Amino acid sequence: MSPTGTPRKPSAAATLTDVAAQAGVSPATVSRVLAGNYPVSRSARQRVQRALRELNYVANTHARALAGVRTKTIAFVLADVRGPSFAEAAHGVEQEAASHGWLCLIGTTQGDQDRELALVRLMQEQRAGAVILIGAVDDDAKDYRKQITELARSLQTAGSLLVLCGRPPLDDDVPAAVIGYDNSDGAYALTSHLLARGHRRILFLAGGERNTTSLARLAGHRRALTTFGVEFDPDLVAHGSFTRASGYQLTRRRLLGDRDFTAVFAATDAMAAGVYTAATERGLRIPDDLSVVGYDDVELAQDLRPRLTSVHVPYEELGRTAARVGMAEDHQREDWPGVRLELKTHVVIRDSVAQLG
Amino acid sequence: MSPTGTPRKPSAAATLTDVAAQAGVSPATVSRVLAGNYPVSRSARQRVQRALRELNYVANTHARALAGVRTKTIAFVLADVRGPSFAEAAHGVEQEAASHGWLCLIGTTQGDQDRELALVRLMQEQRAGAVILIGAVDDDAKDYRKQITELARSLQTAGSLLVLCGRPPLDDDVPAAVIGYDNSDGAYALTSHLLARGHRRILFLAGGERNTTSLARLAGHRRALTTFGVEFDPDLVAHGSFTRASGYQLTRRRLLGDRDFTAVFAATDAMAAGVYTAATERGLRIPDDLSVVGYDDVELAQDLRPRLTSVHVPYEELGRTAARVGMAEDHQREDWPGVRLELKTHVVIRDSVAQLG
DNA sequence: CCCGGCATAGTTAACGTTTGCTATGCGATC
DNA sequence: GATCGCATAGCAAACGTTAACTATGCCGGG
Numbered sequence: 001m002s003p004t005g006t007p008r009k010p011s012a013a014a015t016l017t018d019v020a021a022q023a024g025v026s027p028a029t030v031s032r033v034l035a036g037n038y039p040v041s042r043s044a045r046q047r048v049q050r051a052l053r054e055l056n057y058v059a060n061t062h063a064r065a066l067a068g069v070r071t072k073t074i075a076f077v078l079a080d081v082r083g084p085s086f087a088e089a090a091h092g093v094e095q096e097a098a099s100h101g102w103l104c105l106i107g108t109t110q111g112d113q114d115r116e117l118a119l120v121r122l123m124q125e126q127r128a129g130a131v132i133l134i135g136a137v138d139d140d141a142k143d144y145r146k147q148i149t150e151l152a153r154s155l156q157t158a159g160s161l162l163v164l165c166g167r168p169p170l171d172d173d174v175p176a177a178v179i180g181y182d183n184s185d186g187a188y189a190l191t192s193h194l195l196a197r198g199h200r201r202i203l204f205l206a207g208g209e210r211n212t213t214s215l216a217r218l219a220g221h222r223r224a225l226t227t228f229g230v231e232f233d234p235d236l237v238a239h240g241s242f243t244r245a246s247g248y249q250l251t252r253r254r255l256l257g258d259r260d261f262t263a264v265f266a267a268t269d270a271m272a273a274g275v276y277t278a279a280t281e282r283g284l285r286i287p288d289d290l291s292v293v294g295y296d297d298v299e300l301a302q303d304l305r306p307r308l309t310s311v312h313v314p315y316e317e318l319g320r321t322a323a324r325v326g327m328a329e330d331h332q333r334e335d336w337p338g339v340r341l342e343l344k345t346h347v348v349i350r351d352s353v354a355q356l357g
Numbered sequence: 358m359s360p361t362g363t364p365r366k367p368s369a370a371a372t373l374t375d376v377a378a379q380a381g382v383s384p385a386t387v388s389r390v391l392a393g394n395y396p397v398s399r400s401a402r403q404r405v406q407r408a409l410r411e412l413n414y415v416a417n418t419h420a421r422a423l424a425g426v427r428t429k430t431i432a433f434v435l436a437d438v439r440g441p442s443f444a445e446a447a448h449g450v451e452q453e454a455a456s457h458g459w460l461c462l463i464g465t466t467q468g469d470q471d472r473e474l475a476l477v478r479l480m481q482e483q484r485a486g487a488v489i490l491i492g493a494v495d496d497d498a499k500d501y502r503k504q505i506t507e508l509a510r511s512l513q514t515a516g517s518l519l520v521l522c523g524r525p526p527l528d529d530d531v532p533a534a535v536i537g538y539d540n541s542d543g544a545y546a547l548t549s550h551l552l553a554r555g556h557r558r559i560l561f562l563a564g565g566e567r568n569t570t571s572l573a574r575l576a577g578h579r580r581a582l583t584t585f586g587v588e589f590d591p592d593l594v595a596h597g598s599f600t601r602a603s604g605y606q607l608t609r610r611r612l613l614g615d616r617d618f619t620a621v622f623a624a625t626d627a628m629a630a631g632v633y634t635a636a637t638e639r640g641l642r643i644p645d646d647l648s649v650v651g652y653d654d655v656e657l658a659q660d661l662r663p664r665l666t667s668v669h670v671p672y673e674e675l676g677r678t679a680a681r682v683g684m685a686e687d688h689q690r691e692d693w694p695g696v697r698l699e700l701k702t703h704v705v706i707r708d709s710v711a712q713l714g
Numbered sequence: 715c716c717c718g719g720c721a722t723a724g725t726t727a728a729c730g731t732t733t734g735c736t737a738t739g740c741g742a743t744c
Numbered sequence: 745g746a747t748c749g750c751a752t753a754g755c756a757a758a759c760g761t762t763a764a765c766t767a768t769g770c771c772g773g774g
Binding site: 015016017027028031032035038059060062063064065066067068069 | 730731733
């Protein structure tokens, strides 16, 4: 009734109650206009909408959440946003979330597992609808599994969900979703390709010795060797990290003496890029003098010359799927069946492998 | 007094009040133990801490925020997390935020300005302490400036702050911080380098016709031309987008007929990569037959062969600075002086430019 | 021996929404 | 013409914290 009646406290955001006062209705009515889940008369609705505009009302998520509305926020935690494969996955999560009107909370660990744990806690304080963990882990950390298991339970208790993405599952009774992709089979196929082209001595450039992704890729590699009846030579495995610099160092060292391999399987495309540099430095031409393959099929694989043969991993799809699972409503139920998905990979043949013999 | 007294409602997260009951104290005491800003007796503290652990208490940010505690959340909005320069900036924001215990809310626009506006609104509903907008804009959108100005004011009213990052400032009276970097001077320096090496006919591959970043870089280029007394030829500017594909297309088209330029200035490194491909396809060697330069100095610049001469932009620093400004406490004051910073760039000379004549 | 003050503790009123319940008016039905 | 029901509206109690007050006991000083 009093359009210019009681003036709001200056320089503070307008609340629902302010809007109600301005429109001459009760707060409940404003809330109903906003939610549209209850009949409101035409005239009241119009006055409310006018007041909403005039006061430039912005809803308060915190109050909403407290009052029991499910928060449309999904959290994800990864090692580093700059890694191309991580970025791809992050993009998938973000797109999927956005398409449902959800927002993303993000945190990075730089590979520190304690930081990861701390971040999950923080995300839980924010009452994120789900927490997605992306990327490999070191399989040693003793109480890491225990702690993450506790977190998973804790999240479930709070009506949230832990989604593990691209890392091995926890125990069966842990309430977490697992979205994986197939590292071992991809490596199997890639090594098979190398073997089919006549390579017998293949240097495998691995990541961290306990890194689960690295381990799985190495396992696939060995499996292919066995299938083709080629004996596995431990000397042909070098451990480093998933970086270009590491690929460079490892290769450089191996190229110092006599070369006893015709191909290099780099556990990631980034490492493969390092191999290129080291080989070029030594005057080796790819693929004529040395064949190289990578893994991940990030954009870089097409930028290298010759273009790199690699295994395509659907990182964006991985992120999308994780988000979809996290946003699903039914994981709140007591009898939720759990989710365990495995995405497929495939070899992309380009120009970095020579046919031998 | 009753350690196992009243059992909590099963399968719901423990609240402060639950903890208080368990420890036999009032909620206020628990809150004080948590905050550590008020004396609590040793015995009470210990009982509380025990209960905290037993119940696996996780604070509720929403309730805290409602009760008036400043939320330690910073939001940032960019076009796409996959772009390497964006990723770098995002990393900077995230690192800086994390080092102060803040969390990041993230949203991407895919270049859609309406989406950007909508995202800022969403972030405001979340009561983010600041909202950082990263990246260029199209300078045409009529009411875009008006709307973003309104948002800036609205954010300020709510005690938050709009931080514009790598895009031109709004009007002087708009309460927003602006963190820029120098596009025009960088382009000036880079074109000067080309001119100093004897190039006179330089094809400039620009981004969107109204893209502010592209426009600024083109302006610097023209300024250098003028300084060296070289007449600007509009025919030597081609507009596309900041992508590799666009760089490829634009170059390809120009290479069909007679070539009337000796160097290409690509407005981004990604476009330069496209130039490489198109040139190689035509059998042109870089830099012998054609010189190429880029802008941004992302990792890609070092992956290309020959390595790309480019302008280094401190994207990570840009993000860090934006976050720092956003998290500062004093921007809440009525008499906040505002912030307008400009980061420096510098040319990185590599192997993609030939000395002519 | 009384009182002022300090160290703790509890009480309670916010914070901004949502929502179940209750109240009101009015047209239709018997 | 009393009654029922429906379409609207408001009231008030949550939600989980914080912090300003208030209450209690105990100590030391006068």
